[in-house]
Amino acid sequence: MIADAVLAVPGVAGLHGGMFGEVATYLPGKRVLGIALGEDSCAVHISVRYPAHVVETAERVRAALAPMLDVPVDVTVEDVLTERTAP
Numbered sequence: 001m002i003a004d005a006v007l008a009v010p011g012v013a014g015l016h017g018g019m020f021g022e023v024a025t026y027l028p029g030k031r032v033l034g035i036a037l038g039e040d041s042c043a044v045h046i047s048v049r050y051p052a053h054v055v056e057t058a059e060r061v062r063a064a065l066a067p068m069l070d071v072p073v074d075v076t077v078e079d080v081l082t083e084r085t086a087p
Contacts, residue, residue, distance in 0.1 A: 002068060003032055006044055009060045011052025016045040016078035023076075041071050047079040054080070 006012060015034025017023050023045045025032045036043040042065065048057050058075040065073045 002035055002037070002042070002044075002065060005064045005068065006035070006046065006061055009057065009064050011048055011057035012061065013047040013049040013079075013081045016047050018045055018078065037069075038071070042069055042073045043076065044073060045076045045078050047081050048077050050080050050082045 003015060006015060015032075017033035021033060023034055023036050023043060025035050025037045034045045044061055044065070046057075046061065048054055054077050058077060061075045062073045
């Protein structure tokens with residue numbers, strides 16, 4: 001649900017697990033890369049698709065998650081993808 005809301009934000013190319021895949025939430029039977037949900041905060045790591053504005057995209061991610069979460073949302077942009085670097 002959180003991952004779907006993040007991925008629906010214009011400019012977000014995908015979730016990013018961090019340098020070593022350390023940013024993740026563990027759920028029964030699966031691991032959600034790019035989101036680390038804790039008791040006091042939620043860390044969201046994303047890749048942004050160029051030419052999206054990085055700061056505005058991060059603000060839109062926070063706004064999209066605000067109705068779902070009662071903790072602060074920290075957004076980190078790990079990568080900016082262009083047409084040539086897109087997976």
